[in-house]
Amino acid sequence: MAKGGSSSRRVLGAALLVAALTTTAACSDSGSGAGPGAGGAPAPAAGQQAAAKARPLTASAALNEHLRKVREQRAARVLAARKWGLKQTPLEAPAPPAKKPAITTRKGFETDGTGLPPVFTTVPTKEKIVFLTIDDGAEKDPELIRMMTELDIPYSAFLSDYVVNDDYGYFAKMQRSQARGVALHNHTLNHRYMPALSYERQKREICGMQDVIEKRYGTRPPLFRPPYGNYNEDTLRAAKACGVRAVPLWASEAFPDRMEWREWDRDLHPGDIVLTHFRGKDDWKGSMPDMIRRVMNVITAKGYAVAKLEDYV
Structure with a gap:
C-alpha cells in the first residue's frame, strides 16, 4: 500500500545491510585460520562427522523473509477490516x-x-x-x-x-x-x-x-x-x-x-x-x-x- 512505502523501503534497506554484514563476518571467520589445533573447535572423534556450521542468511534470503512478513501482516489487516465491517482496509502510516x-x-x-x-x-x-x-x-x-x-x-x-x-x-x-x-x-x-x-x-x-x-x-x-x-x-x-x-x-x-x-x-x-x-x-x-x-x-x-x-x- 502506498502509505507504507517509505516504511517498507527503510526496513528493506536495514535487512539488506544486516545480511551483508552477517555474510562478511562469516567469510572473515572462515579465513582466520581457527580450527582444530589452532584455537578453534576440537576435531570430531574418529568415526564422528563434524557438525555443519549454520549458514549465514544471505541478502536475498533476508529480503524474501521480510517481504513474506509484510505480506502476512497486510493480509491479516485486510481480513480484520472485513471482520469488523470497515469499508476499506486502513492505510499504513509512514x-x-x-x-x-x-x-x-x-x-x-x-x-x-x-x-x-x-x-x-x-x-x-x-x-x-x-x-x-x-x-x-x-x-x-x-x-x-x-x-x-x-x-x-x-x-x-x-x-x-x-x-x-x-x-x-x-x-x-x-x-x-x-x-x-x-x-x-x-x-x-x-x-x-x-x-x-x-x-x-x-x-x-x-x-x-x-x-x-x-x-x-x-x-x-x-x-x-x-x-x-x-x-x-x-x-x-x-x-x-x-x-x-x-x-x-x-x-x-x-x-x-x-x-x-x-x-x-x-x-x-x-x-x-x-x-x-x-x-x-x-x-x-x-x-x-x-x-x-x-x-x-x-x-x-x-x-x-x-x-x-x-x-x-
Missing part, C-alpha cells in the same frame, strides 16, 4: 520521523505565561496522517481492545481516575495489547472544570493522576488533556510542575453516528488530533466498535492513515 517536530501553542490558545507546555490541536507534519485519542475511561469494552489489536491501529488513552478505578486491569491489558504499546496519559483525577479551581487544587488533580498512572502502569505520562479542553495559566503551570511536557487538544471528534469538526472546512488535515471517548450504548448511538468503524471509514476514505501520537510529540 515510518515516524527520526527527529520529532517542534510543537508550539496554537495561535489563539496562548496564556500570558512563558515556558509552559504547548497547547495544540494539530501536529506539524506534511504526511497524510492523523492521531486517534480516547478520553476518560468510563466504558470498558473488551471488543474495543480486540478490534484495535486486530486492525493494528495505534491510539492514545487519556484517563480520569474516578472512572477507571473500578477496573485498572482493563487499561493494563490495553497498554499491552499492541506490539508497540498503547500509551496511557493524564486526564485528571476527577474530571473537574479546571479554570474554576485554584492553582493548588489543579495541581492535586494533575499530579495525583500522574501518581496513579505511575503506580498502576509504570510510567509518569508526558501528555495531559484538561477536561472539556478548558484551561487557564494555572492549569499549564500546574501541569508543568507535575512533569507534563505537552497539552494536546483536538481538531475533530468522533461519534458512532457522526463527526464533529473544529475547523471551518469540516475536514481532516495532516497531523490532526481526533478525539473520542470511552462510551457505549447507554451514552450514545452505538458501541465503541461502531465508533471506530465510523471514524476509520472517514479517515481512510479521505486518504489518511492513523499514526502513533507519541512518535511525534
Whole structure:
C-alpha cells in the first residue's frame, strides 16, 4: 500500500545491510585460520562427522523473509477490516520521523505565561496522517481492545481516575495489547472544570493522576488533556510542575453516528488530533466498535492513515 512505502523501503534497506554484514563476518571467520589445533573447535572423534556450521542468511534470503512478513501482516489487516465491517482496509502510516517536530501553542490558545507546555490541536507534519485519542475511561469494552489489536491501529488513552478505578486491569491489558504499546496519559483525577479551581487544587488533580498512572502502569505520562479542553495559566503551570511536557487538544471528534469538526472546512488535515471517548450504548448511538468503524471509514476514505501520537510529540 502506498502509505507504507517509505516504511517498507527503510526496513528493506536495514535487512539488506544486516545480511551483508552477517555474510562478511562469516567469510572473515572462515579465513582466520581457527580450527582444530589452532584455537578453534576440537576435531570430531574418529568415526564422528563434524557438525555443519549454520549458514549465514544471505541478502536475498533476508529480503524474501521480510517481504513474506509484510505480506502476512497486510493480509491479516485486510481480513480484520472485513471482520469488523470497515469499508476499506486502513492505510499504513509512514515510518515516524527520526527527529520529532517542534510543537508550539496554537495561535489563539496562548496564556500570558512563558515556558509552559504547548497547547495544540494539530501536529506539524506534511504526511497524510492523523492521531486517534480516547478520553476518560468510563466504558470498558473488551471488543474495543480486540478490534484495535486486530486492525493494528495505534491510539492514545487519556484517563480520569474516578472512572477507571473500578477496573485498572482493563487499561493494563490495553497498554499491552499492541506490539508497540498503547500509551496511557493524564486526564485528571476527577474530571473537574479546571479554570474554576485554584492553582493548588489543579495541581492535586494533575499530579495525583500522574501518581496513579505511575503506580498502576509504570510510567509518569508526558501528555495531559484538561477536561472539556478548558484551561487557564494555572492549569499549564500546574501541569508543568507535575512533569507534563505537552497539552494536546483536538481538531475533530468522533461519534458512532457522526463527526464533529473544529475547523471551518469540516475536514481532516495532516497531523490532526481526533478525539473520542470511552462510551457505549447507554451514552450514545452505538458501541465503541461502531465508533471506530465510523471514524476509520472517514479517515481512510479521505486518504489518511492513523499514526502513533507519541512518535511525534
